[in-house]
Amino acid sequence: MQKVIFSIYCFFTLSLISAQQNQPNIILINIDDMGWRDVGFMGSDYYETPTIDSLAKAGMIFTQGYASAANCAPSRASMMTGLWSPRHGVYTVATSERGKSKDRKIIPTPNTTTISSKHELIPKSLRRAGYRTIHAGKWHLSDSPLDFGFDVNIGGGQNGHPSSYYPPYGNVELEGDGSYLTDAIMAKTLEALSQTQSPFFLYYSPYAVHTPIQPVHSLVDKYQHKSSKIGQENADYASMVENLDRNIGLLFHNLKTNHQLENTLIIFVSDNGG
Numbered sequence: 001m002q003k004v005i006f007s008i009y010c011f012f013t014l015s016l017i018s019a020q021q022n023q024p025n026i027i028l029i030n031i032d033d034m035g036w037r038d039v040g041f042m043g044s045d046y047y048e049t050p051t052i053d054s055l056a057k058a059g060m061i062f063t064q065g066y067a068s069a070a071n072c073a074p075s076r077a078s079m080m081t082g083l084w085s086p087r088h089g090v091y092t093v094a095t096s097e098r099g100k101s102k103d104r105k106i107i108p109t110p111n112t113t114t115i116s117s118k119h120e121l122i123p124k125s126l127r128r129a130g131y132r133t134i135h136a137g138k139w140h141l142s143d144s145p146l147d148f149g150f151d152v153n154i155g156g157g158q159n160g161h162p163s164s165y166y167p168p169y170g171n172v173e174l175e176g177d178g179s180y181l182t183d184a185i186m187a188k189t190l191e192a193l194s195q196t197q198s199p200f201f202l203y204y205s206p207y208a209v210h211t212p213i214q215p216v217h218s219l220v221d222k223y224q225h226k227s228s229k230i231g232q233e234n235a236d237y238a239s240m241v242e243n244l245d246r247n248i249g250l251l252f253h254n255l256k257t258n259h260q261l262e263n264t265l266i267i268f269v270s271d272n273g274g
Helices: 002-017 050-058 072-081 122-128 181-194 217-224 235-257
Strands: 025-031 132-137 152-154 200-205 264-270
Touching: 025 235, 050 235, 050 264, 122 132, 122 200, 132 181, 152 181, 181 200, 181 235, 217 235
Parallel strands: 025 200, 025 264, 132 152, 132 200
Antiparallel strands: none
């Protein structure tokens, strides 16, 4: 994953160097806990992800790009800073003191749950280069992404997952219209983009498909009657995956309609997964 982080930072550095040129818009899509085989282009015969599959077909697939950590916070901290955990201090979610103390064979590593302000994160670098920076969805690195270079924050805070995908969402501060959380975040994202001139950096980091596994009811039925040769069978989870893909499709449609797609770099990753 360090190579992937380095590659991402190389691009952002080039963006800074070419600040006076026609800078591309940048969209970093970071899915929460999506397994590598939970999408069609990676071999799933159960989950339906036509939008993500089309993105893979039109772009490049990095089959040896790995997450820098096995759970959310350190993976995201490494992506945003370009540093390994020993550099930024975020090793895990919550405390590293797991299990009973009498059973531990090593001393737990001291852990921090909030990224230090001494680190310059991607949005701050890009904002200095003239980008408008938008965060949408899960943040999990501090109380607010606005403190680290984002101009707009849609639903991001210290929480690692939503209390509920159904309104009023619990620990996610977002005014919705009664819709499913993934849908509500995308609606707010498209609204923010409509008020934004290029160049922009969008960090689209939906809470999906992290637990709680709460289905999109209109999509569940077809998966309950669908079979898989590779053992995938969770209809509730499948509805969340398809709904996520549909929302990414809405984002792409918006870019096409506004003639922005050809000048937009899109990076799709999962912070960690099965």
